[in-house]
Amino acid sequence: MTKADLRDATLGRPDITRCGGHLFAGDAVPEVGYPHGTVPAHRSADRDGGRHVPEPPFRGGSREFAEPRRGVLPATSVAGTHQGWKPGAAVARGAEQGCSLTPHPPHSAVARHRTSDGPPTSNGGTPPRREDRFSMGTKIGFVAGPGYEDESWRLITLQYPTYGLRSTGLYAVKDKEFTVEVTLDGSEAPRAMAISVGPDVISDQAKEARYYTLEPGNNKITDKYGGMVYVSVTGSSAQKITADFSGLREAPYFELGRTTGEQWREMLEKRQTPYAELVSPHLVITVTRKTAITYQDEDQAAVLNALESSATVCEETVGLFGKSSWTPGADDRSPYSEHCVECHEKWSYGYAYAASGHLGFPADQGSIVHVLTSEGADQYWCFAHEFGHHRESWLFTPDDLTDVHNNVLSLAVGRSLGKRSRLLDQSEDGEDHYDLAFKKIDSGTAFNQFDHFERLVMMEQLRLAYGNGFWPKLFTLSRKAKFDKDSRNDQQRFDTFFELACRVAGHDLTEFFTAKWRMPVSREGKKVVADLNLPKPDEDLSKLREPKARTGVAAAAGVAPVPGGTYHCGTQDVRDLVASEPAVSAPPQERRDPVMPPRDRV
Numbered sequence: 001m002t003k004a005d006l007r008d009a010t011l012g013r014p015d016i017t018r019c020g021g022h023l024f025a026g027d028a029v030p031e032v033g034y035p036h037g038t039v040p041a042h043r044s045a046d047r048d049g050g051r052h053v054p055e056p057p058f059r060g061g062s063r064e065f066a067e068p069r070r071g072v073l074p075a076t077s078v079a080g081t082h083q084g085w086k087p088g089a090a091v092a093r094g095a096e097q098g099c100s101l102t103p104h105p106p107h108s109a110v111a112r113h114r115t116s117d118g119p120p121t122s123n124g125g126t127p128p129r130r131e132d133r134f135s136m137g138t139k140i141g142f143v144a145g146p147g148y149e150d151e152s153w154r155l156i157t158l159q160y161p162t163y164g165l166r167s168t169g170l171y172a173v174k175d176k177e178f179t180v181e182v183t184l185d186g187s188e189a190p191r192a193m194a195i196s197v198g199p200d201v202i203s204d205q206a207k208e209a210r211y212y213t214l215e216p217g218n219n220k221i222t223d224k225y226g227g228m229v230y231v232s233v234t235g236s237s238a239q240k241i242t243a244d245f246s247g248l249r250e251a252p253y254f255e256l257g258r259t260t261g262e263q264w265r266e267m268l269e270k271r272q273t274p275y276a277e278l279v280s281p282h283l284v285i286t287v288t289r290k291t292a293i294t295y296q297d298e299d300q301a302a303v304l305n306a307l308e309s310s311a312t313v314c315e316e317t318v319g320l321f322g323k324s325s326w327t328p329g330a331d332d333r334s335p336y337s338e339h340c341v342e343c344h345e346k347w348s349y350g351y352a353y354a355a356s357g358h359l360g361f362p363a364d365q366g367s368i369v370h371v372l373t374s375e376g377a378d379q380y381w382c383f384a385h386e387f388g389h390h391r392e393s394w395l396f397t398p399d400d401l402t403d404v405h406n407n408v409l410s411l412a413v414g415r416s417l418g419k420r421s422r423l424l425d426q427s428e429d430g431e432d433h434y435d436l437a438f439k440k441i442d443s444g445t446a447f448n449q450f451d452h453f454e455r456l457v458m459m460e461q462l463r464l465a466y467g468n469g470f471w472p473k474l475f476t477l478s479r480k481a482k483f484d485k486d487s488r489n490d491q492q493r494f495d496t497f498f499e500l501a502c503r504v505a506g507h508d509l510t511e512f513f514t515a516k517w518r519m520p521v522s523r524e525g526k527k528v529v530a531d532l533n534l535p536k537p538d539e540d541l542s543k544l545r546e547p548k549a550r551t552g553v554a555a556a557a558g559v560a561p562v563p564g565g566t567y568h569c570g571t572q573d574v575r576d577l578v579a580s581e582p583a584v585s586a587p588p589q590e591r592r593d594p595v596m597p598p599r600d601r602v
Contacts, residue, residue: 138170138244138245138246138248139242139243139244139245140168140231140242140243140245141185141240141241141242141243142166142231142233142240142241142242142243143233143237143239143240143326144190144191144233144234144235144236144237144238144239144240144241144326145164145233145234145235145237145326145335145336146164146234146326146327146328146335147164147191147192147234148160148162148163148164148232148336148357151164151328151334151336154328154330154479155320155334155391155479156393156394156395156478156479157390157391157392157393157394158389158392158393158394158397159354159355159356159389159390159392160356160357161334161336161338161356161357161390161391162334162336162337162338162339162357163196163232163356163357164232164234164336165196165199165230165231165232165336165339165357166230166231166232166233166336166337167228167230167277167279167284167286167337168228168229168230168231168245169250169251169253169277169279170228170229170245170248170249170250170251171226171227171228171229171248171249171250171251171273171274171275172197172221172223172226172227172228172229172247172248173226173248173249174223174224174225174226175222175223175224175226176222176226176247177220177221177222177247178220178221178222178229178245178246178247178248179218179219179220179221179245179246179247180195180214180218180219180221180243180244180245181217181218181219181243181244181246182214182215182216182217182219182241182242182243183216183241183242183243183244184216184239184240184241185240185241185242186238186239186240188236188238188239189216189235189239190233190234190235190236190239190241191234191235191236191239192213192232192233192234192235193213193214193215193231193232193233193234193241194211194212194213194214194231194232195211195212195214195219195221195229195230195231195232196209196210196211196212196229196230196231196232197209197210197212197221197223197225197226197227197228197229197230198210198227198228198230199227199228199230199286199339199341199357199358200341200355200357200358201341201343201344201347201358201360202227202275202286202288202341202342202343202344203225203227203344204344204345204346205225206224206225206227207347209227209230210223210224210225210227214231214243216241226274227275228251228275228277228286229245229248231243236327237325237326237327249271249273250271250273251271251273251275251276251277251289252264252267252268252271252273252276252277252289252292253267253276253277253278253279254267254276254277254278254279254300255278255279255280256278256279256280256281256300256301256304256305256308257301259300261296261297261299261300261301264296264300265296265297268289268292268293268296271289272289273289274288274289275287275288275289276288276289276292278292278300278304278372279337280304280305280307280308281308281337282308282311282324282333282337282338283304283307283308283311283337283338283339283340283371284337284338284339284340285339285340285341285371285372286339286340286341286342287341287342287368287372288342288363291342291363291368291372292372295369295372295373298372298373298374299374300372302374303371303372303373303374303376303377306374306377306378307371307377307383309416310377310380310383310384310387310413311338311387313384313409313412313413313416314384314387314388314391314409314412314413315333315391316412316472317408317409317412317471317472317475318391318409318471318472318475319331319471319472319473319474319475319476319479320332320333320475321472330479330480331476331479338359338387338390339357339358339359340358340359340361340371341358341359341360341361342361342362342363342368343360343361343362343363344362344363345362345363345364347360347362348362348363348364348365349362350362350365351365351367351382352365352367352370352382352385352386353386354386354387354389354390359383359386359387359390367382370382370383371383380410380413380414380417380419381410381413381414381422384409384410384412384413384414385406385407385409385410387406387409388405388406388407388408388409388410389406391405391406391409391475392405392406393405393475393478394488394493395478395481395488395493395496396478396493396496396497396500397493397497398490398491398493398494398497399490400447400448400455400490400494401455401493401497403452404452404455404456404459405459407452407453407456407459408456408459408460408463408471410422411423411456411460412468412471420549421460421546422453423453423456423457423460423546424546424548424549426549432548432549433453433454433456433457434457434545434546434548436451436454437450437454437457437458438543438545440454441516441517441542444518445518446518447517447518447519447520450517457545458517458519458542460546461512461541461542461544461545462501462505462541464541464544464545464546465505465537465541465544466504466505470504470505473504474500474501474504477500477503477504478496478500481496481500491520491522494519494520494521494522494525495521495522495524495525495528498513498519498521498525498526498529499525499528499529501513502529502532502534503532505537506534506535507534507535507536507537508529508530508532508534508535508536509529509537509541510526510529510530511536512537512540512541512542514526516540516541516542517542
């Protein structure tokens with residue numbers, strides 16, 4: 001069974017309406033607001049790193065994908081910068097960018113509880129009480145969830161952020177048969193069930209994980225290479241199964257909120273499997289046991305909590321505030337976890353990367369420290385950057401905005417931590433990215449000649465003008481648009497981004513985008529916005545900037561107001577909405593450390 005087979009089996013996408021290029025043809029534009037909450041500032045950082053990569057060709061799939069560019073750099077280096085990097089022309093659309101995570105859903109592996117008279121069963125998506133957890137065993141209950149391509153359609157992501165796999169913490173020995181006894185917890189079987197042995201890129205023996213179909217009853221599986229075992233169960237959340245595993249080994253397995261440092265070190269000593277895993281509500285981190293031992297004295301709970309906080313900021317920045325469930329709504333976080341994998345050096349091409357189904361941290365470059373150590377997690381840019389790739393949209397992210405839209409999320413994480421914006425980083429002659437961008441604006445430079453950080457200045461100016469609510473509202477509005485994925489090309493993506501930005505701003509931004517920044521917007525795209533009859537902004541947004549950093553002194557995290565704007569709200573924090581939106585009555589939610597749902601085993 002290949003990934004393509006799994007995708008086809010799990011596909012439940014509804015028909016998509018063609019709209020002739022207009023996002024809201026014939027319909028009223030939906031209202032867009034967003035809930036809000038505060039984010040703790042408890043880490044420091046400022047390191048670039050990573051890039052997105054296309055997925056290699058799917059065997060038997062309908063799309064062609066270019067060979068990936070994978071990689072990482074040493075943790076002590078500041079290499080991996082993306083300012084000048086641009087994907088090659090051969091990179092196919094649909095699998096280019098990506099990265100993702102989710103707050104407070106059922107754990108991607110399992111959210112389940114035990115009944116009083118039987119084996120553990122899934123609870124349909126609401127994490128059970130923590131005291132309901134059970135001792136380690138080999139019988140695990142799963143609730144069916146959405147197919148991974150359905151999730152990509154829902155989130156309109158360029159890559160598949162997930163393959164819908166759930167960690168078991170079990171290891172399959174190479175060439176040794178193991179069995180999975182599947183019992184339906186009801187009369188109806190899920191749409192698709194599968195086992196994956198891998199994950200991708202962790203072994204020098206196999207670049208891709210292997211997939212095996214599961215049927216009700218006894219399933220016998222032998223994997224040529226061996227690896228960690230994952231389960232995919234696709235269907236309605238009313239469909240549940242219990243899987244009883246035998247012939248597998250338990251790997252070292254750290255669960256946030258359950259495993260102590262002492263227990264983790266004991267597992268690493270006694271469980272002699274090649275790999276180890278760490279899990280939190282929205283993360284699975286798979287590394288070699290050797291690497292896990294190297295960092296075994298780190299405070300892994302603190303590391304996971306730091307990564308969870310960064311992931312939550314990223315999700316809120318793209319308007320995913322809803323509680324995660326196995327039947328997610330349009331603006332809910334995914335029930336599936338982000339999978340961070342230590343990539344074998346054989347498949348390594350750089351510092352860190354995002355590919356369909358996982359984030360890669362190659363072993364030969366040392367970037368794994370960003371998900372295994374407190375100091376590495378504090379250097380937030382690498383993780384947030386790669387995570388952001390899994391939220392880049394095929395609806396409005398053209399090639400020239402790759403490594404730009406994802407860094408909108410990176411900047412948001414930095415602000416949540418009270419860190420100085422990377423756009424204020426200065427060259428030897430004292431010029432920051434704003435200065436460099438302003439020079440190119442004044443000189444008439446073509447849009448594709450701005451580097452990635454200079455294009456990020458354009459994105460940040462929209463936030464400075466319209467507040468921290470701008471980006472959540474834009475992403476939320478995009479998920480309500482009508483579209484045909486197969487008809488999208490780069491020009492349409494530019495036009496779509498232009499229209500969405502104008503709608504969210506409530507202003508005609510034609511001059512800002514086309515005259516100042518010279519972003520390529522088609523005549524048709526300009527007409528769509530002109531027909532909206534929006535007022536023009538009363539100030540030149542292309543002049544907005546954050547206060548210049550003082551040499552040798554860390555600049556304040558807040559943004560000083562720019563005089564003259566009646567709608568400018570750059571000094572407001574993540575709890576504030578765009579000025580044109582009515583206030584939300586709900587108070588900010590208190591941020592708490594994520595709580596792991598029980599892992600019920602018998």
